[in-house]
Amino acid sequence: MTYLLLSLPFLAVGIxxxxxxxxxxxxxxxxxxxxxxxAAATVVLVVLTAVFDNIMIAAGFFDYREDGISGIRLALMPxxxxxxxxxxxxxxxxxxxxxxxEREPQRRADA
Numbered sequence: 001m002t003y004l005l006l007s008l009p010f011l012a013v014g015i016x017x018x019x020x021x022x023x024x025x026x027x028x029x030x031x032x033x034x035x036x037x038x039a040a041a042t043v044v045l046v047v048l049t050a051v052f053d054n055i056m057i058a059a060g061f062f063d064y065r066e067d068g069i070s071g072i073r074l075a076l077m078p079x080x081x082x083x084x085x086x087x088x089x090x091x092x093x094x095x096x097x098x099x100x101x102e103r104e105p106q107r108r109a110d111a
Contacts, residue, residue, distance in 0.1 A: 002068050007083035014090030021094030038093040045085035053077040 018038070025034035057063055057076040069078040 002070075003064065003078065003080040004070060004083070007080060007087065010087040011083055011090075014087040014094070017094035017098075018090040019094070021097035024097050034093065034097060038089060041093070042086060042089040045089055046082055049081060049085045050074060050077065053081050 022031065022034060025031045054075045054077050064078055069080055072079045
């Protein structure tokens with residue numbers, strides 16, 4: 001089994017939950033904030049993945065079977081490694097939204 005095939009179910013679940021969260025954000029008028037916060041978090045995760053995966057592979061902590069990857073690498077890491085942080089950010093954004101993560105701050109009674 002390839003790493004791409006292993007990642008696809010996680011990516012599919014992340015996309016479904018993200019789209020459900022997007023629908024909930026649309027109902028409350030928070031679509032722009034929803035997508036922009038997801039995009040910012042995803043960029044950070046992808047950059048961190050690129051940096052630290054390359055460091056760990058260069059240090060010899062782990063590597064990938066050549067027959068399990070597409071062969072496309074960014075420095076030392078296979079591009080399939082980006083699917084995990086992308087799936088995670090999709091899933092987290094959707095779950096956060098569905099749990100009411102963007103509530104208005106409560107006003108204090110003495111204010």
